[in-house]
Amino acid sequence: MRVEHQVRAFEQVLKSYDGVLPLHRHLFTYFKQNKQMGSSDRRWAARYVYSFFRLGKALSKLNDLERLAIADFLCHYTTSLVVSTYLPNLEEFISKSVNDKIALIQKHYPAFKLEDVFPFKAELSKGINKDDFYPAFFVQPDLFIRVKETHIQAVVNQLTTNDVPVKEISSTTLALPNGTKLEQVINDPRLYQIQDLSSQQTGAYYEPKKYDYWWDCCAASGGKSLLLHSLEPNLELLVSDVRENSLANLQERFQLSGIKKYHLKVIDLLQNNDQILHHYEFDGILLDAPCSGSGTWRRTPEMLYYFENYKIENYVKLQKAIAANIVKYLKKDKPLIYMTCSVFKAENEDVVKYLVENLDLKLEKMELLKGYTDNADSMFVARLIKQ
Numbered sequence: 407m408r409v410e411h412q413v414r415a416f417e418q419v420l421k422s423y424d425g426v427l428p429l430h431r432h433l434f435t436y437f438k439q440n441k442q443m444g445s446s447d448r449r450w451a452a453r454y455v456y457s458f459f460r461l462g463k464a465l466s467k468l469n470d471l472e473r474l475a476i477a478d479f480l481c482h483y484t485t486s487l488v489v490s491t492y493l494p495n496l497e498e499f500i501s502k503s504v505n506d507k508i509a510l511i512q513k514h515y516p517a518f519k520l521e522d523v524f525p526f527k528a529e530l531s532k533g534i535n536k537d538d539f540y541p542a543f544f545v546q547p548d549l550f551i552r553v554k555e556t557h558i559q560a561v562v563n564q565l566t567t568n569d570v571p572v573k574e575i576s577s578t579t580l581a582l583p584n585g586t587k588l589e590q591v592i593n594d595p596r597l598y599q600i601q602d603l604s605s606q607q608t609g610a611y612y613e614p615k616k617y618d619y620w621w622d623c624c625a626a627s628g629g630k631s632l633l634l635h636s637l638e639p640n641l642e643l644l645v646s647d648v649r650e651n652s653l654a655n656l657q658e659r660f661q662l663s664g665i666k667k668y669h670l671k672v673i674d675l676l677q678n679n680d681q682i683l684h685h686y687e688f689d690g691i692l693l694d695a696p697c698s699g700s701g702t703w704r705r706t707p708e709m710l711y712y713f714e715n716y717k718i719e720n721y722v723k724l725q726k727a728i729a730a731n732i733v734k735y736l737k738k739d740k741p742l743i744y745m746t747c748s749v750f751k752a753e754n755e756d757v758v759k760y761l762v763e764n765l766d767l768k769l770e771k772m773e774l775l776k777g778y779t780d781n782a783d784s785m786f787v788a789r790l791i792k793q
């Protein structure tokens with residue numbers, strides 16, 4: 407295949423994309439509408455466009471093709487026509503480590519600054535090491551699954567029989583190569599849940615007790631609720647979200663997991679919900695808040711390119727307003743678990759500070775879960791106790 411052909415396909419995909427939909431959804435529709443593209447065309451176009459966005463705003467004065475070649479060189483260990491054509495002097499180093507390749511790019515392009523890859527002026531949460539955080543954008547995170555301790559060996563056996571390289575992260579967590587087609591290699595979908603490592607690690611903050619009544623108030627398709635339930639199956643649970651269709655997914659997942667006893671409501675937490683909730687009192691609330699998602703942008707690198715700083719403040723307003731509306735339904739001495747998948751201090755530590763200063767809450771502990779050190783997403787979690 408000629409490089410001009412691949413480049414034209416890349417340029418057309420790039421031109422067709424405006425950053426509104428997630429890139430994977432846009433590509434799905436784009437390829438459906440452009441049936442003339444064969445599977446190899448599609449694979450290369452997708453590889454190039456993802457590589458391109460992983461470069462964020464670095465070297466923005468160069469033209470798109472040179473930037474693409476640099477990005478593809480940094481993101482992959484196998485060469486491409488674009489690298490061999492536009493970066494011939496560096497092609498032989500493609501299998502080096504990301505840090506070695508970054509050093510080579512810095513040598514050849516003195517204007518290359520790693521901080522331009524993630525060009526947000528907002529402060530990062532405490533504990534993030536920029537020397538590890540920025541280079542991680544060139545690597546796609548692993549796929550993580552949560553498995554019951556009693557089933558983990560059976561799942562590992564099925565994966566290894568199918569030649570899927572598997573890393574055992576803990577007695578309940580496995581890491582697999584991204585893109586693994588789980589439904590083709592694990593015969594029973596009830597044996598595992600797809601859940602990022604950091605999401606799984608938030609569970610250490612929940613500490614539910616037998617027969618507690620918990621509320622997962624931004625439940626979406628139920629990832630955190632399923633985790634909570636796995637920690638303490640003898641719970642009463644209310645799940646809610648403003649989006650009815652994501653709760654439909656939750657119902658399917660709960661059914662598959664055999665969870666029958668739960669309450670479900672569509673609730674907009676920006677409204678006054680006393681009519682619906684006035685008699686409720688919870689032993690714990692999970693608030694997995696709407697946020698910038700900046701801790702997950704290694705999976706959605708298009709956000710590095712299209713996200714704008716001003717949006718952070720909008721999320722912060724939403725986070726504070728939602729928290730203020732739910733705390734009144736929490737029993738005294740019981741926990742609110744505040745979570746985001748953001749790495750911005752404004753959405754994390756600063757929101758916690760606001761909650762402690764303005765609501766009847768005391769901070770017990772908080773942590774930025776640095777997924778980038780484990781090839782995972784990053785998340786923030788805080789456990790606050792109602793006074």
Ligand SMILES: C[S@@+](CC[C@H](N)C(=O)[O-])C[C@H]1O[C@@H](n2cnc3c(N)ncnc32)[C@H](O)[C@@H]1O
Nearest residue numbers: 624625626629630648649674675676694695696
């Ligand atoms: C980070 S996601 C939750 C993910 C989910 N907990 C999980 O583990 O998969 C945040 C959720 O907040 C919901 N949300 C946003 N604004 C809301 C509002 N005003 N009231 C209730 N839920 C809201 C969104 O619909 C979204 O599903």
